[in-house]
Amino acid sequence: MGMILVYSRNNASCNVLYNRSGKLMQCIVNRRAQFSASHRYWLPELSEVENVQRFGLCTRAPGHGHNYVLFVSIAGEVDEYGMVQNLSEVKQVIKQEITSHLDFSYLNDVWLEFQQTLPTTENIARVIWQRLLPYLPLVRVQLFEHPELWADYQGNGMEAYLTISIHFSAAHRLAQPSLSYEENCEIYGKCARPNGHGHNYHLEVTVKGEIDPRTGMIVDLGALQKVIEDRVVEPFDHTFLNKDIAYFAKVVPTAENIALYISSLLKSPIRELGTELHKVKLIESPNNSCEVILTTLNDTENPTTLPHSLTSKT
Numbered sequence: 001m002g003m004i005l006v007y008s009r010n011n012a013s014c015n016v017l018y019n020r021s022g023k024l025m026q027c028i029v030n031r032r033a034q035f036s037a038s039h040r041y042w043l044p045e046l047s048e049v050e051n052v053q054r055f056g057l058c059t060r061a062p063g064h065g066h067n068y069v070l071f072v073s074i075a076g077e078v079d080e081y082g083m084v085q086n087l088s089e090v091k092q093v094i095k096q097e098i099t100s101h102l103d104f105s106y107l108n109d110v111w112l113e114f115q116q117t118l119p120t121t122e123n124i125a126r127v128i129w130q131r132l133l134p135y136l137p138l139v140r141v142q143l144f145e146h147p148e149l150w151a152d153y154q155g156n157g158m159e160a161y162l163t164i165s166i167h168f169s170a171a172h173r174l175a176q177p178s179l180s181y182e183e184n185c186e187i188y189g190k191c192a193r194p195n196g197h198g199h200n201y202h203l204e205v206t207v208k209g210e211i212d213p214r215t216g217m218i219v220d221l222g223a224l225q226k227v228i229e230d231r232v233v234e235p236f237d238h239t240f241l242n243k244d245i246a247y248f249a250k251v252v253p254t255a256e257n258i259a260l261y262i263s264s265l266l267k268s269p270i271r272e273l274g275t276e277l278h279k280v281k282l283i284e285s286p287n288n289s290c291e292v293i294l295t296t297l298n299d300t301e302n303p304t305t306l307p308h309s310l311t312s313k314t
Ligand SMILES: [Zn+2]
Pocket: 039, 058, 064, 065, 066
């Protein structure tokens, strides 16, 4: 579902920011572009065994490819022509500086930057930022390697964000055990019906970390995927959450509570991988999603101390 939301954007869009007095401050304009390119994860200073241990199938010669989708966000005040920057110029700069080089290229060889630091999604986003910065008032570069994996870079040194999107299917019922059926129907509507209902949940997990100057990675992607699979997908998929997940015996499994619980499950194992869980977004349906920004959860919190009062009608 995250994929559909993102790809349904037009090639260009605009958000307007206002200050407290309601005066126009600046506009963020997003421009989309795409390129197809190949790459290979291989460090010549490592042995074949070490390369395979680190990068798995991505070591295979002569490489493999992706259809990359790029979103470039710029910000500024609107000029007398009603624009932050002329979009045809923006389009031209992206083509001239980025896509004309990268489209149908072998990334490892196309730019020197990728010989120093492997062309991972997060590192490509960083290098695109560096190359566009002389021409555009950038605020963000977002790069999709495919619809379930993307990086965000905002110009802060080697810091980048990486997001994995996965899904699981589960049933739930929204009802407080202490309340009557009528009272629960009053609060939760149809979601309180006694035998539950189900969703195809989409989950976006965003981690924040420093890009390694050699591997180009903020985290071992395979290890991150395994953590999400082991801690969330495997235990949650095809369950009745209220009965199969002990935590939800007492806590109503609203999207908010599920997202908070998933955050608490992932936080420590992701830290053990050397990166930080930044955000969990749980998309319950095309109409309904919930985001947890991890700075709002303090370090000592665990599933048993999560707030039990966060409930809402889904
Ligand atoms: Zn790849």
